Amino acid sequence: MGSILDGENKSSVDVLIIGAGPAGLMAATWFARCGIKARIVDKRGTKIFNGQADGLQCRTLEIFDSFGFADRVWKDSNHMIEICLWNPNEQGIIRRSDRIPDTIPGICRFQQVVLHQGRIERFFLDSLKEHSDIRVERGVLPESFSFNEAEAENPDAYPIEVVLQHLSEDEINPEQSKATANGAAGSDGLFRSNMAPDDTEELLSRASKNAKAGSRETVRAKYMIGCDGAHSWTRRQLGFQLEGEQTDYIWGVLDIIPITDFPDIRMRCAIHSANSGSVMVIPRENKLVRLYIQLTTTEKGGAPVDRSNITPQMILECAQRTLAPYKLTYEYCDWWTAYQIGQRVGSNFSKSERVFLAGDAVHTHSPKAGQGMNVSMQDTFNLGWKISSVLNGTSDRSILKTYQSERRRIAQDLIEFDHKFSRLFSGRPAKDVTDEAGISMDEFKAAFEKGNMFASGVAVDYGASIIVAKDGDAAKQGDGTAVQWRDSKRVIGKPELAGNIKMGVRIPSFKVLSQADGRPWHFQELLRSNGKWRIVIFAGDVSGKTQMARVQKLGQELAAPNSFISRFTPPGKLIDSVIEILTIHSARRAETEMHDFPEIFRPFSERDGWDYYKIYVDDQSYHEGHGHAYENYGVDPKKGCVVILRPDQHVSWIGDLEDSADMDLFFSGFMRAQK
Numbered sequence: 001m002g003s004i005l006d007g008e009n010k011s012s013v014d015v016l017i018i019g020a021g022p023a024g025l026m027a028a029t030w031f032a033r034c035g036i037k038a039r040i041v042d043k044r045g046t047k048i049f050n051g052q053a054d055g056l057q058c059r060t061l062e063i064f065d066s067f068g069f070a071d072r073v074w075k076d077s078n079h080m081i082e083i084c085l086w087n088p089n090e091q092g093i094i095r096r097s098d099r100i101p102d103t104i105p106g107i108c109r110f111q112q113v114v115l116h117q118g119r120i121e122r123f124f125l126d127s128l129k130e131h132s133d134i135r136v137e138r139g140v141l142p143e144s145f146s147f148n149e150a151e152a153e154n155p156d157a158y159p160i161e162v163v164l165q166h167l168s169e170d171e172i173n174p175e176q177s178k179a180t181a182n183g184a185a186g187s188d189g190l191f192r193s194n195m196a197p198d199d200t201e202e203l204l205s206r207a208s209k210n211a212k213a214g215s216r217e218t219v220r221a222k223y224m225i226g227c228d229g230a231h232s233w234t235r236r237q238l239g240f241q242l243e244g245e246q247t248d249y250i251w252g253v254l255d256i257i258p259i260t261d262f263p264d265i266r267m268r269c270a271i272h273s274a275n276s277g278s279v280m281v282i283p284r285e286n287k288l289v290r291l292y293i294q295l296t297t298t299e300k301g302g303a304p305v306d307r308s309n310i311t312p313q314m315i316l317e318c319a320q321r322t323l324a325p326y327k328l329t330y331e332y333c334d335w336w337t338a339y340q341i342g343q344r345v346g347s348n349f350s351k352s353e354r355v356f357l358a359g360d361a362v363h364t365h366s367p368k369a370g371q372g373m374n375v376s377m378q379d380t381f382n383l384g385w386k387i388s389s390v391l392n393g394t395s396d397r398s399i400l401k402t403y404q405s406e407r408r409r410i411a412q413d414l415i416e417f418d419h420k421f422s423r424l425f426s427g428r429p430a431k432d433v434t435d436e437a438g439i440s441m442d443e444f445k446a447a448f449e450k451g452n453m454f455a456s457g458v459a460v461d462y463g464a465s466i467i468v469a470k471d472g473d474a475a476k477q478g479d480g481t482a483v484q485w486r487d488s489k490r491v492i493g494k495p496e497l498a499g500n501i502k503m504g505v506r507i508p509s510f511k512v513l514s515q516a517d518g519r520p521w522h523f524q525e526l527l528r529s530n531g532k533w534r535i536v537i538f539a540g541d542v543s544g545k546t547q548m549a550r551v552q553k554l555g556q557e558l559a560a561p562n563s564f565i566s567r568f569t570p571p572g573k574l575i576d577s578v579i580e581i582l583t584i585h586s587a588r589r590a591e592t593e594m595h596d597f598p599e600i601f602r603p604f605s606e607r608d609g610w611d612y613y614k615i616y617v618d619d620q621s622y623h624e625g626h627g628h629a630y631e632n633y634g635v636d637p638k639k640g641c642v643v644i645l646r647p648d649q650h651v652s653w654i655g656d657l658e659d660s661a662d663m664d665l666f667f668s669g670f671m672r673a674q675k
């Protein structure tokens with residue numbers, strides 16, 4: 001697992017992750033790819049097998065693709081193409097009032113899909129196995145925590161100490177199975193599903209086989225991430241609060257193979273009945289359909305709701321009332337739950353940038369918009385490469401402050417969105433314009449369409465910071481965290497050079513061709529999650545002498561022995577190991593040669609020769625059309641521009657080919673000189 005033994009039952013590790021849900025697994029995946037010594041522990045005896053979260057935003061699929069397993073998700077999942085809105089007509093009978101595309105056309109090369117959390121966890125586990133020796137250690141519960149604040153800024157220190165307890169099998173049954181065991185017969189589908197064929201091995205290797213059961217060990221860590229869900233133990237150790245609404249919502253969730261005459265059962269539907277509540281229908285893989293019903297609310301501090309009163313039958317009856325006159329029954333129930341949640345955000349996402357919180361541990365909200373799992377994974381997608389770059393010695397610790405300013409702001413936006421969306425979803429439809437207590441269905445549709453952009457994940461826009469060279473007030477653009485620039489040297493990019501590439505937002509993807517072999521690639525496919533920064537050189541029309549001279553001059557500056565690329569690359573490492581250059585030109589492919597470009601654009605290694613996969617062209621392909629990348633990115637095809645991308649594909653800076661001094665200043669703001 002990458003830990004160093006200090007003595008019996010004592011060890012040290014660079015990063016300790018508590019919790020192996022989606023957030024913890026995403027963090028572990030980064031550490032696996034960046035060669036970081038990490039451990040990930042979970043109190044549960046197994047991963048989950050069905051139920052829980054299911055919706056995957058198109059941005060999440062882009063992220064999975066950057067780790068190489070989006071294709072597995074794409075194949076197994078149900079694709080969400082259309083949303084149907086159902087409302088009462090003048091006689092109070094539900095009818096389809098609208099159809100809208102589920103994913104806004106053109107925003108992403110993937111569309112939103114649904115697949116249960118257990119399968120997604122499986123893909124993460126397989127990926128960890130393939131790329132590292134990091135394995136989830138199950139049946140392991142942290143017992144005590146101490147943090148030596150005085151050592152927080154010492155890069156060699158292990159200021160965190162956690163005592164871990166290894167549980168016996170009796171102790172590791174998940175809470176969810178206990179909750180469902182109280183319900184009606186046959187309701188506990190949690191460990192009985194026959195729909196996830198490759199989990200048998202996992203089922204067999206319960207923690208009872210763990211020879212350490214019952215024992216304790218002490219782990220010292222440089223960093224720790226609490227990904228331990230809504231009741232986070234880590235959050236409690238830090239004394240941080242979840243702040244927000246006092247109201248908790250209780251949701252009924254039923255995963256069934258429905259038997260029904262409702263015509264849109266294979267569409268995502270929002271159904272508002274006149275007086276019998278509302279239902280969200282989510283068509284799933286393997287003929288399953290998920291029904292979401294908001295059952296009731298409870299004030300914090302009020303009498304606790306007895307969840308054992310909520311049964312699958314009760315959820316079904318609610319759905320039947322909303323769907324009438326259509327009929328709905330089922331023979332097979334895969335999973336169900338009664339799920340209580342409020343809308344809250346953590347007061348802090350980090351303690352001294354050594355202990356971090358991510359996922360449900362710092363934000364909770366309704367499941368309606370399908371955001372829980374996505375936003376949780378995207379928290380640690382934001383954090384993992386930052387911690388890795390500090391541990392690998394390429395970045396300053398100052399970069400870690402951007403985790404809270406970027407992700408806490410996203411959580412705040414999410415809660416605001418969820419608040420509005422839930423109110424619109426749960427309310428009774430207005431009878432007419434004078435019915436102020438009712439929800440206007442036009443308002444609902446407008447919110448749904450607007451919400452679709454937010455819910456896709458591609459609109460995430462990080463504020464100005466040392467790693468996003470945007471203009472404006474950095475604290476206001478983030479969560480209020482103060483941002484300081486090294487020696488007050490702030491660089492501001494030039495957004496006007498690339499109209500459709502936005503600093504702070506992930507770069508969109510269009511097809512380009514490899515100059516060397518003519519193969520079409522979606523540009524994002526080239527942006528693997530491996531911790532590298534990228535300089536994307538839109539070299540423009542290099543068939544013109546003046547333009548080629550500009551490109552050559554930039555190449556000379558970047559290749560100079562004292563250039564920032566040389567200074568920030570560790571001795572003995574390949575020149576593209578920290579900052580990689582990718583070029584897209586707009587001349588004709590057939591009239592351009594790879595060797596026309598400066599050598600640093602297509603670096604040479606003694607063993608592997610020239611790198612053939614750094615130079616691309618915006619041109620017609622033989623089989624897949626023309627990507628029109630320059631036009632789609634809004635870049636002048638004659639003059640081009642330069643774009644700096646973070647390791648998570650978000651855009652940091654945009655400038656001219658002559659702006660290498662600004663690029664130097666930008667990287668010097670947080671990178672550590674290696675020579």
Ligand SMILES: Cc1cc2nc3c(=O)[nH]c(=O)nc-3n(C[C@H](O)[C@H](O)[C@H](O)COP(=O)(O)OP(=O)(O)OC[C@H]3O[C@@H](n4cnc5c(N)ncnc54)[C@H](O)[C@@H]3O)c2cc1C
Pocket residue numbers: 018019020021022023024041042043044051052053054055117140141142176227228229230231232233234253337339358359360361367368370371372373376
């Ligand atoms: C019963 C239930 C139903 C849900 N249904 C939906 C849904 O229908 N749609 C939707 O979008 N979202 C749903 N969610 C929310 C969604 O699952 C979460 O948003 C998402 O899983 C968050 O990921 P996470 O990794 O932050 O936390 P989790 O998935 O909660 O993972 C936390 C992990 O930490 C482990 N852990 C907790 N405490 C400790 C500890 N002290 N020590 C060690 N390990 C610990 C847990 O065992 C778990 O594996 C549901 C959640 C629950 C609990």
